Amino acid sequence: MSLCFCSILKPSIPTSEPDFSGCRVPTHTRKPNLQFNLQRKQILNYNSCKKKQQRYYYYYYYLRALQEEGIGILSPDDTVSLPEIQPRENQQDAVEEDVEAVVNGGVSGDVMEELPKSPPRRIERKKPVDKEDSDDRFTLRNGIEVFEEKAYLVGVACKGDKEDSFGIEASLRELKQLADTAGLLVVGSTYQKLSNPNPRTYIGSGKVAEIKSAIQAFGVETVIFDDELSPGQLRNLEKVFGGDVRVCDRTALILDIFNQRAATREAALQVSLAQMEYQLPRLTRMWTHLERQAGGKVKGMGEKQIEVDKRILRTQIGVLKKELESVRKHRKQYRTRRVSVPVPVVSLVGYTNAGKSTLLNQLTGAEVLAEDRLFATLDPTTRRVQMKNGKEFLLTDTVGFIQKLPTTLVAAFRATLEEISESSLLVHVVDISHPLAEQQIEAVEKVLTELDATSIPKLLVWNKVDKAEDPEKLTLEAERRGDVICISALTGEGLGDFCNAVQEKLKDTMVWIEALIPFDKGELLSTVHRVGMIERTEYLEKGTLIRAHVPLRFARLLTPMRQMCVS
Numbered sequence: 001m002s003l004c005f006c007s008i009l010k011p012s013i014p015t016s017e018p019d020f021s022g023c024r025v026p027t028h029t030r031k032p033n034l035q036f037n038l039q040r041k042q043i044l045n046y047n048s049c050k051k052k053q054q055r056y057y058y059y060y061y062y063l064r065a066l067q068e069e070g071i072g073i074l075s076p077d078d079t080v081s082l083p084e085i086q087p088r089e090n091q092q093d094a095v096e097e098d099v100e101a102v103v104n105g106g107v108s109g110d111v112m113e114e115l116p117k118s119p120p121r122r123i124e125r126k127k128p129v130d131k132e133d134s135d136d137r138f139t140l141r142n143g144i145e146v147f148e149e150k151a152y153l154v155g156v157a158c159k160g161d162k163e164d165s166f167g168i169e170a171s172l173r174e175l176k177q178l179a180d181t182a183g184l185l186v187v188g189s190t191y192q193k194l195s196n197p198n199p200r201t202y203i204g205s206g207k208v209a210e211i212k213s214a215i216q217a218f219g220v221e222t223v224i225f226d227d228e229l230s231p232g233q234l235r236n237l238e239k240v241f242g243g244d245v246r247v248c249d250r251t252a253l254i255l256d257i258f259n260q261r262a263a264t265r266e267a268a269l270q271v272s273l274a275q276m277e278y279q280l281p282r283l284t285r286m287w288t289h290l291e292r293q294a295g296g297k298v299k300g301m302g303e304k305q306i307e308v309d310k311r312i313l314r315t316q317i318g319v320l321k322k323e324l325e326s327v328r329k330h331r332k333q334y335r336t337r338r339v340s341v342p343v344p345v346v347s348l349v350g351y352t353n354a355g356k357s358t359l360l361n362q363l364t365g366a367e368v369l370a371e372d373r374l375f376a377t378l379d380p381t382t383r384r385v386q387m388k389n390g391k392e393f394l395l396t397d398t399v400g401f402i403q404k405l406p407t408t409l410v411a412a413f414r415a416t417l418e419e420i421s422e423s424s425l426l427v428h429v430v431d432i433s434h435p436l437a438e439q440q441i442e443a444v445e446k447v448l449t450e451l452d453a454t455s456i457p458k459l460l461v462w463n464k465v466d467k468a469e470d471p472e473k474l475t476l477e478a479e480r481r482g483d484v485i486c487i488s489a490l491t492g493e494g495l496g497d498f499c500n501a502v503q504e505k506l507k508d509t510m511v512w513i514e515a516l517i518p519f520d521k522g523e524l525l526s527t528v529h530r531v532g533m534i535e536r537t538e539y540l541e542k543g544t545l546i547r548a549h550v551p552l553r554f555a556r557l558l559t560p561m562r563q564m565c566v567s
């Protein structure tokens with residue numbers, strides 16, 4: 001996994017070829033999916049990585065990224081040629097390391113059933129054989145071979161914390177899913193109940209010691225906290241856990257997933273910007289090595305460097321913002337064009353993995369990626385839905401929400417989410433088979449409030465009824481409530497009812513008009529049929545008299561004909 005604490009600096013990968021003899025060339029030779037800051041990612045990973053094989057892996061892809069296109073922030077003299085390193089002959093397959101799990105670990109309370117138990121306290125794990133241990137952990141993700149870092153998860157349940165309706169165990173389960181999505185290998189987890197988080201280390205000193213022993217026992221490379229840590233807490237924890245262990249939080253993890261998945265220029269820019277803004281107060285760690293290398297003799301050198309870095313980072317944030325602005329201008333023009341077509345826009349919103357993209361695909365034949373992973377969709381996709389009765393509306397798939405969604409990301413995706421705020425109707429898709437469906441609904445409502453989208457009419461949809469324990473009971477409950485539709489986006493069940501419900505809801509968002517449409521404006525009449533709801537038609541001498549519900553924008557277009565009617 002490559003946590004994207006994007007390096008913003010001139011790369012410090014040596015331009016002369018380092019000694020990688022005996023290292024394995026990545027087996028997947030597919031073209032790496034060049035992301036906006038892939039080079040920077042590889043450089044930082046290279047620098048923070050101690051294992052020779054891993055370092056070679058990052059070096060290899062860094063060079064490939066350079067060779068492919070030369071994107072990123074690099075000066076021309078950084079270009080180096082790909083070293084010709086022969087893979088070793090008769091390379092042995094990885095040898096499974098024998099880790100003996102022992103009970104009585106240091107986990108307080110019952111953590112997730114499916115997560116491995118806590119590490120042994122007393123029994124020391126055999127020291128891993130570097131190469132074999134690494135070889136086993138190369139996997140292919142999104143077309144890029146990545147190294148699965150070993151991760152350990154940590155949560156804190158604060159007493160009297162009403163906001164955390166998910167509960168610490170469910171929240172950690174979700175964090176594990178996020179870690180899986182990011183390509184990490186979760187080896188254990190723990191949590192602590194506290195009245196207040198420790199301002200220095202977030203968790204108590206006993207828990208810190210417990211995690212330290214887990215790090216040694218499992219060879220943990222990354223410790224992930226379920227909540228956002230302050231830069232100070234991050235620094236202190238890294239100090240206690242030791243220089244090689246990376247400490248990060250949920251926000252950094254989500255940012256990394258977004259970074260891996262950003263497919264369009266706008267998404268890549270948004271994520272890069274959010275990463276840099278997240279990175280700015282946390283720069284310290286990258287330069288502690290200067291102090292260490294100098295053996296303390298040139299104290300303060302790292303500190304000066306941090307100031308320089310911060311300045312560079314701020315400049316780059318400015319550049320990114322400008323670039324993003326121009327991309328957004330284009331998007332706005334496109335949206336304005338679309339607005340001139342008076343078809344109502346319906347947006348799918350909901351918790352990540354609820355089935356939004358599957359629903360869009362079922363209704364429109366779109367081929368949006370839908371998979372059992374968190375944050376499969378980052379960019380909005382809009383398609384036209386044609387109903388059997390000839391009516392139509394535009395359906396937009398959007399990025400999924402999650403509890404504890406970092407405010408930086410909500411802000412970063414605000415532009416993309418403008419799609420939502422300009423919709424006539426929001427369809428809130430819920431995975432009703434999920435044990436925490438209610439809590440997920442609340443989390444989505446919270447984000448919608450942050451986005452000022454509460455005034456837009458909503459339709460609640462219970463998806464995945466086919467997967468629910470008692471689908472019949474759910475259907476009865478939905479009928480009793482009257483404000484929710486039961487569907488299965490996967491099997492297509494209930495989609496007819498869904499479209500009718502959308503139509504009904506859209507009607508509430510339309511305005512009532514009476515207009516006399518001249519016979520030579522036939523196309524206007526057919527538009528009314530497609531996007532509005534005609535209740536009465538009368539053929540008069542001067543044209544067709546209609547009484548109908550139409551979208552507000554379209555009503556404006558019909559103003560002259562509405563006046564003709566009055567006269």
Ligand SMILES: Nc1nc2c(ncn2[C@@H]2O[C@H](COP(=O)(O)OP(=O)(O)OP(=O)(O)O)[C@@H](O)[C@H]2O)c(=O)[nH]1
Pocket residue numbers: 350351352353354355356357358359369370371372373374375376377378398399400401463464465466467487488489490491
């Ligand atoms: N059993 C069942 N599975 C479903 C249904 N709808 C979606 N899924 C599955 O749920 C998983 C997530 O579906 P997506 O459509 O990608 O979910 P999404 O809401 O777009 O997720 P993000 O893009 O991550 O926000 C996929 O594996 C789908 O096949 C359904 O009605 N029934």
Ligand SMILES: [Mg+2]
Pocket residue numbers: 356357358369370376377397
């Ligand atoms: Mg999706």
